[in-house]
Structure formats: C-alpha cells, structure tokens
Amino acid sequence: MTDVSTILQAAPARPGPGPQPRRGRLGISPLTPVTYLAALLLVGVTVVPLLFVFVDGFKTNAQINSSATALPHPWDTRNYTQMLTSAAFWQPLENSAVIAAIATVLVVVLGAMAAFALSRYAFPGREGLFLLFAVGLLFPINAAALPLYLMLDKLGLLDNPLGVALPEAAFGLPITIVILRPFMREIPGELEDAAVVDGATRIGFFLRILLPLSRPALVTVAVLAFVQSWNQYLIPLLVFTSQQRFTLPLAVANFQTQYAQNTASILAFTALSMLPALGCFIFAQRHLVGGFTGAVKG
Amino acid sequence: MPEITVERLSKSFGQEQALKNISFSVHDKEFLTLLGPSGCGKTTTLMSIAGFQRPDEGLISCGDRTFFDRAAKVYLKAEDRNLGMVFQSYAIWPHLTVFGNVAFPLRIRRMKKDALRRRVLETLDLVEMGDYARRYPHELSGGQQQRVALARALVYAPAVLLLDEPFSNLDAKLRERARTWLKHLQAELGLTTLFVTHDQDEALSLSDRIVVMDEGSVLQIGTPEDIYRRPATRFVAEFLGHCNILPARVATATSSGTTGLVLHGNGKPITLSGGDRAAGDEVQLAVRPEAVELTSDESASGENTYRAELRSVSFLGDHYVYELGIDGLALTVTDTRLFVGPAVTVRIPPSACRVLPS
Numbered sequence: 001m002t003d004v005s006t007i008l009q010a011a012p013a014r015p016g017p018g019p020q021p022r023r024g025r026l027g028i029s030p031l032t033p034v035t036y037l038a039a040l041l042l043v044g045v046t047v048v049p050l051l052f053v054f055v056d057g058f059k060t061n062a063q064i065n066s067s068a069t070a071l072p073h074p075w076d077t078r079n080y081t082q083m084l085t086s087a088a089f090w091q092p093l094e095n096s097a098v099i100a101a102i103a104t105v106l107v108v109v110l111g112a113m114a115a116f117a118l119s120r121y122a123f124p125g126r127e128g129l130f131l132l133f134a135v136g137l138l139f140p141i142n143a144a145a146l147p148l149y150l151m152l153d154k155l156g157l158l159d160n161p162l163g164v165a166l167p168e169a170a171f172g173l174p175i176t177i178v179i180l181r182p183f184m185r186e187i188p189g190e191l192e193d194a195a196v197v198d199g200a201t202r203i204g205f206f207l208r209i210l211l212p213l214s215r216p217a218l219v220t221v222a223v224l225a226f227v228q229s230w231n232q233y234l235i236p237l238l239v240f241t242s243q244q245r246f247t248l249p250l251a252v253a254n255f256q257t258q259y260a261q262n263t264a265s266i267l268a269f270t271a272l273s274m275l276p277a278l279g280c281f282i283f284a285q286r287h288l289v290g291g292f293t294g295a296v297k298g
Numbered sequence: 299m300p301e302i303t304v305e306r307l308s309k310s311f312g313q314e315q316a317l318k319n320i321s322f323s324v325h326d327k328e329f330l331t332l333l334g335p336s337g338c339g340k341t342t343t344l345m346s347i348a349g350f351q352r353p354d355e356g357l358i359s360c361g362d363r364t365f366f367d368r369a370a371k372v373y374l375k376a377e378d379r380n381l382g383m384v385f386q387s388y389a390i391w392p393h394l395t396v397f398g399n400v401a402f403p404l405r406i407r408r409m410k411k412d413a414l415r416r417r418v419l420e421t422l423d424l425v426e427m428g429d430y431a432r433r434y435p436h437e438l439s440g441g442q443q444q445r446v447a448l449a450r451a452l453v454y455a456p457a458v459l460l461l462d463e464p465f466s467n468l469d470a471k472l473r474e475r476a477r478t479w480l481k482h483l484q485a486e487l488g489l490t491t492l493f494v495t496h497d498q499d500e501a502l503s504l505s506d507r508i509v510v511m512d513e514g515s516v517l518q519i520g521t522p523e524d525i526y527r528r529p530a531t532r533f534v535a536e537f538l539g540h541c542n543i544l545p546a547r548v549a550t551a552t553s554s555g556t557t558g559l560v561l562h563g564n565g566k567p568i569t570l571s572g573g574d575r576a577a578g579d580e581v582q583l584a585v586r587p588e589a590v591e592l593t594s595d596e597s598a599s600g601e602n603t604y605r606a607e608l609r610s611v612s613f614l615g616d617h618y619v620y621e622l623g624i625d626g627l628a629l630t631v632t633d634t635r636l637f638v639g640p641a642v643t644v645r646i647p648p649s650a651c652r653v654l655p656s
Contacts, residue, residue, distance in 0.1 A: 193350055194389035196376045197460075198403035198450065204377075208402070212393045 050274070057268035064263050079268035089272060091244060092251035097276070099165045099236075099247060100229040106169035107225040108218060111176030116206050118177065119184040120192065130181065136174030141167075141234055149238050163239040164247070168229045176221040183217040184210060223284040230277040248273040301326050302347060302458055302492060307356035309342055316342045317353065318514040324458065327488040329481070333501040334511035335537070340494045341462065343511075347492065348383055348460055349376030360457055382451030383460040386467070388443045390435045396422065396446050397431040403454045421453040424483070441472050448480075452487075459484075461493045465500060477504060498538045502526065510534050527586075532654050535584040542587065542629050543654070544568075548579040556648065559583070563627030569601050570651035582654040589650035590631040592620070593643045602646040608639035 056064055057079050058072040083089045118130050148167055149158075157163030187210060195205040211218070233249045240246055246254065252273050256266050302324040309317040317339045324330040332340040345351040347358055349365065352373065358366040360381075365374045390399050397418055404414045422428045425445040435443055444464060451459060464480075465473045481504050484491050495501055501508050502522045510517045510525060510533075518530040529535035532543060546568065550558035557573035559581070560566070568583070575581060596605070606622040606629065620631045622644060631644065 188387065188389070190385045190387050190389035191391060193348075193376075194383070194385055194391075194447075194450075195402070196350075197348060197379075197381060197383040199377050199380070199406040199454070200402075201377055204406060208405075209391055209393075213391070215393075 053267050053274075054271045057264060057271045059264055061262060061264050076264075079264050080272070082265070083268050083272055088251065088255065089269065092246050092248045093273075093276070095161065095245055096230060096247040096249075099161050099168070100226050102161070102165035103168040103172065103229040104222055104225045106165070107172040107176050108222050110169070111173055111180055111221060112211065112214070112218060114173070115177050115180035115184050116210060119181045120210075130177070133174050133177045136171070137178065139171075139174075141171055145234060145238060148235075152239060158239055159241050159245060160239070161245065164232070164236050165229070167235050168232055169225075172225040172228055175224060179221050179224075180214065180217055183214055187213055219284050223280055226280055227277045230280075301361055301490070303357070303359045304343070304347065305357040307343065307346060307353050307358065309339075309346065309351065309353045309355075316514050317346075320356070320511075320514075320516055322509050322516060322519055324490055324492050327490055329484055329489075329491045329493065329504055329506045331493045331495060331501040331505040331508045332511060333495060333498065333508050333537075335496055337513075338511040339514040340496075340511050342514075344460055344462055344492065344494045348381055349374065349379050380454075380456055381458050381460055382454070382456035384444070384447045384451050384462065384464045386463045388447040388464075388467075390443055390446050390450065392435050394434075395431065396427060396433050396435070396438070399435070399446055400449045400453050403450065407454060417453060421449045424452070425449045440468055441476060444468065444476065452489075457490065459489050459491045461491065463495055465495075465497070473500075480504070502538070510537065512537075528652060529584055529654070532582060532584070535652070535654060540587050540630060542583075542585040542590075544583040544585060544627070544629075546581055546583050548575045548577050548581060551575060551577045557653075561627060564625035566604060566624065566627075568646065568651070569648050570653065571648040573653050575653065584652040584654050585629075585646055585650055587619070587630045587632040588617075589647065590629070591645040591647065592631060592633050592635070592637055593645070594637055595643055596641075598643045598645070600645070602648060604644050604646075605641055606644045608637065608642055611636075 052069070055072065056068065058075045058077065060076050063070075063072060063076075114133070118126060118133075144167075152158050152163045152167075155163075157166070191209060191213075192205055195209050196202075200208065231249060232247070233253075236247045236250050240250065243254065252266075252269055255269055259265060304323065305321050307317050307320040308315070320339070320343055322330070332343060334340045342351055346353045347365065353366060353368070355368050356366070357364070357368065360379070363374070364370070364372045365379055366372060391402070394402065400418045400421055401414055404417060409417070419428060419431065422431055425448050427442060427445050427449060430438065430442065430446075435446070438446065444467075447464070465476055468476055477500060483489075484504075493501075493504060505522055507519060507521055508525050509519050512533050518525055518534050520528075525534060526538050529538065529541070535541040535543065545562040546559040547562065548557060549560045549567065552573050552575050555571055557570050557575055559568050559570065561568055561583075570583065604624045606624045609621040609623055609628075611621075612619045617632050617634050618636055620633065620637070620642075622629045622631055622642070624644060629644070
C-alpha cells in the first residue's frame with residue numbers, strides 16, 4: 001500500500017510540467033549558506049554532546065581521564081559488550097518498553113477518541129471542555145507529585161508498572177488532543193457526509209475513514225507519547241521502590257551512583273538507553289513532518 | 299417503487315427562512331432537477347432528503363418508507379435511507395484506491411468478498427473506470443474522480459440517486475461530455491434521479507422535469523419546454539435564458555382567443571393569442587429573443603409588425619444577437635441571418651408572447 005502521508009501531500013499539487021521556482025544554477029538561493037550555518041550551530045549545541053557520550057563509551061577510563069575530547073585510541077568495545085550482556089541493562093529496558101507501550105496505546109486510543117468528539121460533534125460546552133484539556137499543558141508534573149503519590153498509594157498502584165503508565169498517559173493527553181483536534185477538523189465535512197450516505201455510522205466513519213486519514217497526526221502523537229514515557233524520570237522515581245522494576249533512566253542514575261568512578265561504563269549505559277527512543281524518532285520522522293504540516297484535501 | 303415525495307417542507311436558520319412550504323415529487327425513473335440561484339434553498343432541500351438537515355415542518359417519503367414526518371415524529375437517520383449521492387467536491391476518500399472507495403458501501407453492508415469484488419468491478423465498468431481500480435484518487439483527473447464518486451453512489455443499487463452540482467468542478471468541454479454521458483446512463487439504468495444545479499443549460503438538457511426555486515419557494519414545476527416557453531413568473535422567464543420583458547396594458551379584453559394590448563415603452567398596439575385579461579389590466583409580456591422574426595423587407599405590414607432601429611449586432615458563432623429599438627422600446631432578438639442597419643422590420647408572433655402576472 002502506498003504511504004498515506006505522501007498521497008495526502010501530493011494530492012493538492014499534481015506534479016506537472018509547470019514552471020519551477022527560480023533558483024541559481026545549482027539550485028542554491030543566496031540565503032542557503034545562512035540557513036546551513038544556523039542549522040550547523042543548532043546541531044552543534046544539541047547533537048555534539050550526545051555524540052561525545054556515544055564515542056567516549058568506546059574509551060577506557062584511563063583514556064577519558066587523559067583527554068575527554070580526543071577520539072578513542074584504540075577503540076574499545078568492552079564497555080558496550082559488557083552492558084549488552086548484563087541484566088542490569090536488559091531488565092530496565094524491558095520495564096521501560098512495557099510502560100512506554102501501555103502509555104502510548106492509552107494516549108493514542110483515548111486521545112483520538114476525545115479529539116474526534118471535540119472536533120466533529122457539536123455539543124454545548126465543547127470549547128470549554130477543550131480548554132480544560134488544553135490547560136493540562138500548563139500543569140507541571142512536579143506540582144502533581146505529592147497528590148499523585150497519595151492517590152497511587154490509595155489505589156494500591158505503588159511499585160506497579162501501571163502506577164507509572166497511567167499518570168504518564170494522563171499527562172500525555174493534553175498535547176495529543178491539541179495536535180489531533182485541528183487535524184481532524186480539517187478533514188472536509190463532505191468526506192463524512194459521503195460515508196454516512198453510503199451507510200456508515202459515526203463510529204464507522206471514525207474507524208474506517210477518519211483514523212486512516214489521520215495517520216500522520218496519530219504517528220506524531222504516538223512518537224511524542226513514547227519518547228515522553230521513555231525519558232520520564234520523576235514518576236517512576238516516585239512509584240518504584242524495588243530495583244528490578246526500575247526503568248532505564250532510574251537504572252542509569254542508580255548505576256551512576258554505584259559506579260561513580262567508572263565513567264566509561266556510565267557513558268556506554270547512557271548511550272544504549274537513548275538508542276530505542278532515537279530509533280523510534282528516526283523511524284517516524286517522515287510521518288512527523290506530515291503530521292505537523294499535513295492538511296487533508298478531499 | 300422508489301418515488302420521492304416532499305410535502306410542505308419548511309426550514310429556518312435563525313431568522314432566515316430557507317424553505318417555505320416546499321412540495322414536489324420525483325416519479326419512478328424520472329430525472330428531476332431543482333434549479334435556482336445560490337441561496338434559493340435547493341441544496342437545503344437536497345440535504346433534507348439525504349438526511350443531513352432536519353426540516354422544521356413537513357414530510358419526506360421514499361416509496362413506502364417515511365424519511366421524515368414532523369407530525370408523526372418520524373426521522374430516519376441518513377445512514378439508513380439507502381440513497382446514493384454524488385457531492386459537489388466528489389468527496390472520494392484519498393486514502394483508499396478506486397476499488398476501495400467503491401467497495402466501501404458494500405463493506406459497510408457486509409457483502410461476501412467474491413460477490414463484493416464482482417459487483418465493484420461491474421460498477422466500475424459501467425462508469426468506464428474498470429482499468430483504474432488500483433489507482434488512488436490523486437492519480438485521477440477531475441472527470442475520472444467524478445465517475446468514481448458516481449460508481450460509489452451506484453454500487454449498492456440505491457433507491458434514488460442524488461446529485462449535488464456534480465459538474466461544477468469540470469471545465470466547460472468536459473462538462474458537456476459528462477452531461478451527455480450521465481443522461482445516457484440514467485436512461486439506460488432507469489435511475490430515479492434528483493439533481494441540483496444553478497446552471498440552466500444543464501437543467502434544460504438533462505431533466506425530465508424541472509423545479510424552479512427562489513428564496514425558499516417553488517416557483518414553477520414542469521418539463522424543460524414548459525418552463526422555457528411558458529414561464530410562470532418574471533423570475534423564471536429571466537433565469538432560463540434571455541427574455542424580453544415588456545410592460546403593457548390590456549386595451550381590449552380577451553375574446554375569441556386573442557387579447558389586444560398597448561406597450562408602455564412606445565404606445566404601440568400588440569396582439570397576443572390566449573390570455574384571460576380584462577381591459578385596463580397592467581401586465582408584463584415575456585418574449586424570447588429567438589421567437590421574434592426579422593426581415594429586411596421595409597414594406598412588410600400586419601399585426602405586431604414594427605420598424606425598428608438596429609442599435610448593435612454581435613456575432614456568436616451560430617447566431618447573431620441584435621439590440622433593437624422600436625420607437626424607444628429596447629428589444630433583444632437573435633437570428634441566424636445577418637441584417638445590416640440602420641433599420642429592420644420586426645414581427646412579434648402573437649403566440650410568442652406570454653403574459654406574466656404583474
């Protein structure tokens with residue numbers, strides 16, 4: 001099946017032999033160098049430190065202590081192989097994955113349903129309800145820490161993966177609805193009328209037409225929710241007491257305090273713990289672009 | 299037997315009354331057109347029949363099924379009305395192939411896979427889109443998209459086909475072809491069709507009968523010839539093609555099938571056949587430009603024959619349009635022959651005049 005996002009993007013402007021925007025001989029406009037410079041600066045600030053984490057993981061502690069910025073000489077893979085063969089890495093990875101999966105599924109399913117109702121049903125109080133969801137964006141998770149802890153205690157969800165996944169899903173819903181609602185709203189009403197005239201109920205329209213058409217936006221919110229959950233530190237810290245339930249950020253922090261002198265191993269662990277979220281982002285990158293810009297033309 | 303009946307339909311949006319007591323019916327296998335300018339209520343009527351608008355008053359039924367009955371508090375949901383509809387924007391779903399779009403109504407109806415496949419391909423062949431089943435909508439031209447939309451509306455053999463200005467997004471040439479093609483298909487399949495348009499040419503060429511609407515009311519219902527030749531009101535006369543409207547006063551009351559009048563523009567006498575008017579009545583005469591006869595013969599005389607000043611001529615390919623003045627009364631006339639001025643002789647046949655209520 002051809003990718004939906006490309007179809008949606010291609011739909012308004014059919015490729016034709018029409019005139020292309022005027023560019024220089026190499027297709028470079030005078031502004032291009034400036035754009036590149038800005039991009040390079042941004043990459044320097046955000047990516048280079050992360051790159052050091054990866055690269056320094058290939059050094060021994062002695063190498064790091066003599067020069068933190070030089071390339072490893074020789075490249076030493078022992079830090080990574082030790083990590084990859086240790087339960088200290090795989091157990092938290094599994095914990096993180098389970099929690100992120102639950103949180104993501106909840107966010108996408110509930111978010112899509114809420115956005116559907118808020119975008120395509122007319123009912124009194126709709127805008128107020130939407131505002132209520134949007135206000136959730138302004139509500140810092142730290143402020144909720146204490147009441148959340150007490151609530152989870154009452155519910156018996158302390159030291160339980162659900163005690164982490166449920167609050168994460170709750171905190172992920174506002175941004176999900178804020179992204180999905182305008183997207184679903186843009187889908188022309190005639191597409192819905194056509195489905196109804198053909199015999200589809202509202203739920204049928206939601207499942208068979210609206211959800212597939214919203215795929216770029218759904219992938220966007222799914223990736224956001226997954227990465228949010230993956231990097232979440234405070235909630236698992238509050239909830240978990242037993243080490244075998246720790247998620248990756250907790251395990252890395254724990255490892256840091258336990259082996260404070262072993263910088264190289266800490267860097268290797270950190271690097272490995274970032275990989276899944278990074279992979280998720282790269283996988284979804286095409287859709288992310290579509291999700292932020294994609295409007296559906298009928 | 300599918301027959302749409304609309305009775306005393308009314309609908310208001312806030313203060314504005316969009317539909318005022320609309321009544322008409324679509325007979326079995328008939329092609330009926332709702333014609334009128336934008337805002338006349340034709341689309342509101344169509345949407346009420348489709349089930350996207352809930353009227354305030356009245357009754358809508360299809361065969362022996364009641365769609366809407368205010369008095370009996372019946373309202374059938376749009377998805378249960380089993381109608382086929384082609385939207386102005388076609389509204390085909392961009393994420394499904396041509397096959398997927400046409401198969402959708404059958405999937406909703408849980409048709410078995412083999413039967414579904416056969417039926418979809420049959421329908422696509424019918425609209426001459428069989429070779430495009432695997433294509434996506436954005437790979438199709440406007441005319442092809444429209445056929446897909448039509449196939450989707452026809453695939454489950456709906457009781458009635460509703461068309462909402464389906465040709466308005468096509469260019470002029472394609473529109474004409476699509477029109478002929480649709481008329482052919484409609485007649486061949488014997489589809490009961492309700493068509494909405496503001497284009498008088500479309501309405502005249504496609505319809506078995508036309509319902510002319512304006513400002514939420516039905517002005518006239520009749521065959522295209524009826525509506526064109528015997529318009530009931532000035533609005534109908536002017537909306538369908540060009541029409542000369544000549545104010546006049548009845549001089550001699552109708553007797554033995556003719557009425558004598560005096561034109562207000564220039565005080566000339568004019569006779570018309572038919573009519574039922576008493577002397578002194580103020581009326582308006584509707585005269586189609588092509589019904590007026592022109593001759594260069596200066597000596598021609600007789601009833602309704604006048605000398606006219608030729609003010610301008612324009613050439614439109616298959617005919618000429620003349621702007622004439624009969625002693626100050628402006629008259630537009632068309633003729634296939636070329637006349638050169640400065641004056642021509644004009645004859646308005648008594649049968650070509652139609653009396654409109656003033």
